[in-house]
Amino acid sequence: MGLHTEKNLPVKAAASKRAVWRKRVRDNKFAYMLMVPTIIFMLLVHLLPMIQGFWMSFLKLNQFTLGKYLKAPFVGIDNYVGLLFNSDNPVRQGLNFAIRNTAIYAVIVTIGVMVMGLMMAMLLNRDFPGRSIARTAMLLPWVVPSYVVGVLWGFMWQQNGIINYFLVDVLHLYAEKPFWLLGPNTIWAIIIPTIWRGWPFLMVIFLAGLQTIPEDIYEAATIDGAGKLRQFWNMTLPMLKPVIAVQLLFQIINNVYSYNIVSTMFGNGAGYPGEWGDLLMTALTRQSFGYWSFGSGSAASIMLMFAMLMIVGVWYRAFRTELNAQ
Amino acid sequence: MSTHRKRSVSSFLLTSVTWLIVILTIFPILWMVFTSLHSNDQILNGITTFSLPKPQWVNYINMWDTVNFAVYFRNSLLICGATTLLAGTFAVLAGYALARFDFPGSKLFSMSIISTQLIPGIMFLFPIYLMFLWIKNTFGLPMINTYWGMILVYTAFYTPISIWIMRSFFVSIPRDLEESATIDGCTKFQAFYKIILPLSLPGIIATSIFIFLTAWDELLFAWVLTTSSDVQTIPVGIRLFVGQYNTRYDLLMAASTVVTVPVMVIFFMTQKYFISGMTAGAVKG
Numbered sequence A: 001m002g003l004h005t006e007k008n009l010p011v012k013a014a015a016s017k018r019a020v021w022r023k024r025v026r027d028n029k030f031a032y033m034l035m036v037p038t039i040i041f042m043l044l045v046h047l048l049p050m051i052q053g054f055w056m057s058f059l060k061l062n063q064f065t066l067g068k069y070l071k072a073p074f075v076g077i078d079n080y081v082g083l084l085f086n087s088d089n090p091v092r093q094g095l096n097f098a099i100r101n102t103a104i105y106a107v108i109v110t111i112g113v114m115v116m117g118l119m120m121a122m123l124l125n126r127d128f129p130g131r132s133i134a135r136t137a138m139l140l141p142w143v144v145p146s147y148v149v150g151v152l153w154g155f156m157w158q159q160n161g162i163i164n165y166f167l168v169d170v171l172h173l174y175a176e177k178p179f180w181l182l183g184p185n186t187i188w189a190i191i192i193p194t195i196w197r198g199w200p201f202l203m204v205i206f207l208a209g210l211q212t213i214p215e216d217i218y219e220a221a222t223i224d225g226a227g228k229l230r231q232f233w234n235m236t237l238p239m240l241k242p243v244i245a246v247q248l249l250f251q252i253i254n255n256v257y258s259y260n261i262v263s264t265m266f267g268n269g270a271g272y273p274g275e276w277g278d279l280l281m282t283a284l285t286r287q288s289f290g291y292w293s294f295g296s297g298s299a300a301s302i303m304l305m306f307a308m309l310m311i312v313g314v315w316y317r318a319f320r321t322e323l324n325a326q
Numbered sequence B: 001m002s003t004h005r006k007r008s009v010s011s012f013l014l015t016s017v018t019w020l021i022v023i024l025t026i027f028p029i030l031w032m033v034f035t036s037l038h039s040n041d042q043i044l045n046g047i048t049t050f051s052l053p054k055p056q057w058v059n060y061i062n063m064w065d066t067v068n069f070a071v072y073f074r075n076s077l078l079i080c081g082a083t084t085l086l087a088g089t090f091a092v093l094a095g096y097a098l099a100r101f102d103f104p105g106s107k108l109f110s111m112s113i114i115s116t117q118l119i120p121g122i123m124f125l126f127p128i129y130l131m132f133l134w135i136k137n138t139f140g141l142p143m144i145n146t147y148w149g150m151i152l153v154y155t156a157f158y159t160p161i162s163i164w165i166m167r168s169f170f171v172s173i174p175r176d177l178e179e180s181a182t183i184d185g186c187t188k189f190q191a192f193y194k195i196i197l198p199l200s201l202p203g204i205i206a207t208s209i210f211i212f213l214t215a216w217d218e219l220l221f222a223w224v225l226t227t228s229s230d231v232q233t234i235p236v237g238i239r240l241f242v243g244q245y246n247t248r249y250d251l252l253m254a255a256s257t258v259v260t261v262p263v264m265v266i267f268f269m270t271q272k273y274f275i276s277g278m279t280a281g282a283v284k285g
Helices: A002-027 A029-056 A066-071 A078-085 A095-124 A131-143 A146-156 A162-170 A183-211 A215-223 A228-256 A260-265 A280-290 A294-325 B002-036 B040-045 B058-066 B069-100 B106-116 B121-139 B147-171 B176-183 B188-199 B201-216 B220-225 B234-244 B249-269 B271-284
Strands: none
Touching: A002 A029, A029 A066, A029 A294, A029 B069, A029 B106, A029 B121, A029 B147, A066 B121, A078 A294, A095 A131, A095 A183, A095 A228, A095 A280, A095 B002, A131 A183, A131 B002, A131 B249, A146 A183, A146 A260, A146 B002, A146 B234, A146 B249, A183 A228, A183 A260, A183 B002, A183 B271, A215 A228, A228 A294, A260 B220, A260 B234, A280 A294, A280 B121, A280 B220, A294 B121, B002 B249, B040 B249, B058 B069, B058 B249, B069 B106, B069 B147, B069 B188, B069 B201, B069 B234, B069 B249, B106 B147, B121 B147, B121 B220, B147 B201, B147 B220, B147 B271, B176 B188, B188 B201, B201 B249, B201 B271, B220 B234, B234 B249, B249 B271
């Protein structure tokens, strides 16, 4: 008898687990009803294209097979092999430069917006005359559309433009007016406007974060003899670390996938800045559509996605404690 | 006394540095407006004085004639407006479900919402482009060069992040409100509709503005999925403008100013809601 019940126990537990699960589904009917529109939409315009993208990365999809859509010839991992090892692959052209530039761009912009954002948040968290005007004014670049940022800065970077006027005629930093939209300087012509547009948002986020830190802990630290710098390192930064962690990830993702500023700043809207300023998104779009090479393009975007997943993995390991504490 | 003086000196320095950065920050925007009031000859010779000779308001008239900006404007307003309405509605419904109910699948859904942000847009671009072509070839239903094609794509893209913003907003509203309402005889839907929705208006406004501004800024998909000026949006229009009239900086700067103004107006009218809504999610997690 005892043996009998023991045998049945796991079965019973599983059955009751299932019953609990069913009850939870039934109890949450309302929640599911709220989710239905979103789920349908995300399945159709997120999951479906993604699955197609995976499938397309194994197909020979070019101008001749385009009409066959998903029935184009299956070529296995040829697209991946071609991208990695065949330097004649059209989508591969200039990709090395684009990867290098994107890495430099993403790192410098991310650090730039975080440092500038935090610095301005701390400066604007002080009490000084005209503070609210300064705060509002600082938000302006954030509201300028990114395609306007490309056009506007492209205009300002011109050889006889206003930036060279300041650098050469006013500050005398260079003997001759440098070219900013040509050669190795190009990367700065992209980085600086991106930082300019990006830091106000970080400033807003950090300001909100700073305001959650109680004033009295600074007073206590001052009485204990801790200098401003020590207070910043030992109190402000650790308190802001969860906010910094989240924004760091969003910034890296945004900057690696950056497209608009480069595409409106260069080549009269054609968006090719040359090997010193080309980014991954502009390069991949241009090459894939230029050569109607959608199989390779899909393979490249999937590899990019996995590279990003690895970055997220590293990020998660680095900030695990802060993220779980929230 | 000396420490006091030292402090006031450093305070003065910090304030000066702050204002210097503020001026440098807004300078490019002022420069855009300032340039737009010059004739093209003056611009090509290089403007180096900050005094305005005679405002060339005519640029602001000519820009509408040279390029069909009125149509681009209409298209952007229509597409971004409809996207905001749709994605905003989805975000309110799903955000509420995720904030309040612990239902089977809610964790999976939250995870997938966040992971959509990792996917490069280009990964959707090729499949969606080919899928749109296929739908047209198979069913005769045009998708490329249509409003609904663009609205569909934008709604799908901006829904996940909007759900996340709305969710953090709903989380910040105390649960007791619905609980006491249900005790008073309200259904779950009535509690949501009559009590929570009015309270979450600031969050809804913030999310809507976020969606609108993001859609207003989108170039890559609009560039690929629209080829006829009947449905092209402002970013595409500006990019085409640069391509055709690359030396007409007078018109280009006027157009840049005009497309920035609506965004600024919307933003500053709703700044209070927008910032509190955005930071609520970012700071509280």
